[in-house]
Amino acid sequence: MKRKQIILVISLLLAVMLSGCGSNGMYRIIFVTEGEHTISNISSGELIILGGTVTIDENAALDGSAHLVSGMLTLEGTIHEDVSALGGTLQLGDHAAIEGILNHGGGKLEGNAVENVAAKVNTGTGIQIPELTSPQRETAFLQLSRFIINAALLGLLALGVNRYLTRQMALIGETIFQHVWVSVSMGVLVGIVGLSLVVLMAYTILLIPVAMFGFFVFALSIIFGWISFAIFVGQRAAPEFSSTKPKLFIFSSVFLTILGMNFISLIPIVGPITNILFGVIGMGAVFLTRFGMRRFVPETIFNQY
């Protein structure tokens, strides 16, 4: 019993450690929805203004990008990256400096954009889609290390999970492969509805703990899906290896699959879509089997024609 508990604790710790494999480590976003705010020194991260007023003082700087959706941004100091104005009012003072690009898609622009903007100014339909920029660029070595650690942690987690939930993992994997379209459909539905519900609950403030629990269940279902998928693929690819060295097999299956998924994510457009699809299929299969608690059998057509 004690051993079981230790393995459970280690598995949970591994799951928590996965959060450290987030793409770029520390990340900061300042959301402003109402009220008056002033930045009077150097502030790092993204600034997103959905309402209210923000002033960046003359000697102050924003080490990131600013996104103005509504409200007002008065710039007297410096913004080191881009500014995207989609609505509201952007006031550029005499000493204002935008070191990146100014994307002026909507709203009011006051001040001299040509003098204040170091790079180019995009207006109207020519604007670029606002993008949250990375606070620090990752080196290839760091990225590779992150991929390997991520895959290794998930591999270790799979060992712990599969020890007690072997049947459940097998059922999820089986559902992914035998009912792929049903898994996709259920995954998309659960994803859209679940995310909307979680955001709605978080919005009420009172239900934030429930929303956090919802996110946890979401993340767990995706991880369960990935692990089951990887084990199932491994069993099909190397059936002998799975019976002779089961632990090493599980670890290596998950490690290689997750590593592969990480590399696929580097391919522009196709990569993220593929990874979202993997997540959706896994989540769908997890929900169809109720976390592997039952075999998913499609509603049979009573008259078998």
Place this chain on the structure above:
Amino acid sequence: MNFRELFQQRNWPAIFGYFLFIGMMAAGYYYNLTFVQLGLEDFTSRQLGLHAADTAQNMALLAICTCLIALASGWWMAKNDLHRKFQYKLKISFGVILTQLVLTYAIPFVHSEIWFTCWLILASAALGVGVPTMFSMTADLIPVRDRGYAAALVTASSYFAAAVFSKEWTVEFFRQQFLWILLAGAIGVGTLAFIKHPWIEALASQHLDPAFGIGRFVRTRSGQVIRPSRRVRALVLAMFLIYFVDSLGFLRMLKVPGLMDSSWQSPLVADRLFIAVVHVVGALIGGVLYSTLNERHLFYWIFGLFALTHLQYSLHIRTMGEGEITLALPMLYALAVSLYTVVNFAIWADLSTPETISINAALGVALSAWTATFLSTGLAICWQEQGMPLERHIQIVDAVAMIAFIGLIVMAFFRKGVKTQ
């Protein structure tokens, strides 16, 4: 038997049957969604200058007449064994399309309420006869295993067209669109109805194949057909509630420019395209899930989605007023609507045999769709006239959806088997 098997067998008449059914149903539903539901309301208020209450009365007349005519023609079709006469059904469909073509052409010449009432009675006759006729063709053209997918394609194409191509919600715009569509439809269906071709003969005998004829929820035990009468009643009630919730909420939102201008009536093609794509995705999901899940699970999803959507809308109205909305809200709405439309297109045929399909479809569509739409339209207009705030209106709709959702879960605990006849 399904599409893939039929394709492998090179069974071209059966494959043609898929296209015929999906094309006819999609065009019919597109006409109903746009010209009948949106165009006529615009016509009565803008062209005839009728008040909201008078418009509601006219729409009620349309609903009641359609309901009665659908039931009568469904019963008449069942009584006269029309399920055996495929080409006869094509001839009736041709008559329906031709009537709709003439009525659509004639609408600008209607200048008074009395003439409009006459026009409505003729329109409801066409709709009332069309519903059981076209639904009963499911048993002739679509095998049981593919009904969910066929319904998904009908839903996806009609909603996609309605969301993308309905630039203006005016009767003139819809009339111009439909004159060409109905003309093409009349020529096509008319040709099929009056020619003698081996393909038509092949399609006419398909309902004799049990893979086509006997619906998914009709069980057979040692040759005896067990009719799911309890299930029919429960599903008519469930579909009634869905239509009621949908219409009651949407009819009120329709009157709020802030909500519509940033979604269904957005001047930006991208916004309308987004909603159209969500409709398509929702319909395809509905098609897959209808074919694989118990219908009860689908109803959980539909009611749950409607409850969540209206909750989101009421929260938006409470915090941001009646201003612009993000596309996340219509996205949820479109998803729910697509799911239930797929169920509506497939379920009546799946509850029936070729003998009972016309009466079951008439009962289902008349009692659930038309009655619910009529009641909710009247109620929505009445509440608006009484000055009920939008927020309160949406909250009530949300409550109805929530009660239906919870009621369905509670009912599952008291579930009994199907009745044997």
